[in-house]
């Protein structure tokens with residue numbers, strides 16, 4: 001099942017992973033040659049059971065993990081030590097637990113952290129922070145401490161912290177986990193309104209269907225399937241083979257996707 | 259840290275004192291306290307003058323006297339100590355209300371009480387007009403190592419998270435019928451502490467990962483470059499400058 005990116009004619013893809021294999025220092029091999037291309041402006045869901053290697057793959061995208069076989073390039077720039085600063089500006093990772101992501105005493109300082117580390121100061125920084133908070137609808141909370149926000153608000157601020165770096169690609173690890181239905185929908189609206197490339201790691205199959213026209217299945221360290229999300233979700237043997245289960249009563253074929 | 263970062267002592271407001279950059283206020287408070295301590299204890303009127311100065315600052319900051327006095331209660335242990343001194347000190351004695359008290363002890367008690375009260379009052383004023391967070395950046399600007407400031411900031415940020423974790427663990431324990439009653443149960447509590455340590459450690463690793471992912475390379479970018487203007491410095495210096503005049507006169511008279 002091969003699928004070409006949305007804009008095949010468009011210059012460099014946002015993300016190109018090729019032949020990526022990785023074993024943890026304790027010898028456990030988590031990735032066995034992953035190939036994945038995400039075109040500019042695409043929204044792709046990365047599906048896979050627990051322990052499939054999704055987080056391991058994500059941590060390779062900005063060079064937190066490395067040293068295995070294969071290459072990763074972000075908008076043409078290879079992920080290598082001499083480019084880490086630029087790579088980390090280009091790849092915005094939203095981690096699963098917003099309490100890990102939001103480590104500054106106020107929302108504003110937290111959103112400013114990334115751009116400030118990249119050297120932005122003064123009015124320009126101020127403007128960047130305001131714009132990022134606006135995009136997630138959290139501008140009124142700039143001076144609040146993160147731990148006084150609701151979980152859904154914290155997740156939105158976490159998204160703002162990486163948007164403030166104007167990334168080439170936004171990577172979200174389980175963005176819908178622990179969200180109540182309203183917060184889940186608000187986040188979906190925000191993600192849909194952004195015009196950046198998105199790679200979304202998730203177990204939440206309806207969420208993937210709602211947001212991502214294309215999905216890839218990572219299973220046992222390799223890409224097992226790649227195609228339109230609806231086609232993959234309707235492929236029952238495939239889903240079962242990779243421990244991907246739809247919620248009770250959910251029929252992916254009945255959903256009209258844009 | 260229940261109520262935001264407005265810590266127990268902080269009283270939010272918009273007075274000129276609140277608006278001063280934190281490092282100016284810290285420097286002014288520090289200067290004031292040093293001068294108070296340096297004043298000879300025999301110059302009793304000088305301490306009255308200091309108290310008037312602090313009263314003027316409190317009035318400018320619109321901090322009600324009641325608020326200030328209540329916060330001064332931290333001082334009570336020192337007061338108790340001071341009150342003991344006239345009884346226990348050695349040397350020449352003098353009768354007071356039928357008790358024979360040590361003269362040097364009386365002077366000592368006065369010294370501790372007057373200087374202690376003024377010092378605590380100045381610090382309370384600083385704390386009630388400055389947010390904890392601003393105090394930290396102020397200290398950093400004044401040269402406190404950035405690593406210490408980072409550690410303190412993380413303590414502010416994660417105090418609640420760790421407390422919540424501890425509370426969840428305690429709820430989980432009690433839901434399974436455990437109540438800590440005496441020494442026999444200390445083992446369980448110790449294991450809780452161990453688990454809390456591991457959880458906090460793992461959180462620390464994940465936070466570090468998130469920081470590195472956003473370009474952290476070991477130093478915190480200095481946000482809010484609140485460089486103080488000359489006028490602000492001058493304004494903050496009013497307190498220690500007047501105190502200096504009082505202190506000098508204390509020696510001269």
Ligand SMILES: Nc1ncnc2c1ncn2[C@@H]1O[C@H](COP(=O)(O)OP(=O)(O)O)[C@@H](O)[C@H]1O
Pocket residue numbers: 024025026028029030048049050051052053054055056057
């Ligand atoms: N630090 C580590 N050391 C050793 N093995 C690890 C480490 N982190 C993850 N693994 C293993 O690598 C595999 C992939 O993990 P991970 O990428 O976290 O999976 P996923 O995010 O898809 O659930 C799992 O089998 C996991 O046990």
Ligand SMILES: [Mg+2]
Pocket residue numbers: 054055
């Ligand atoms: Mg994971």
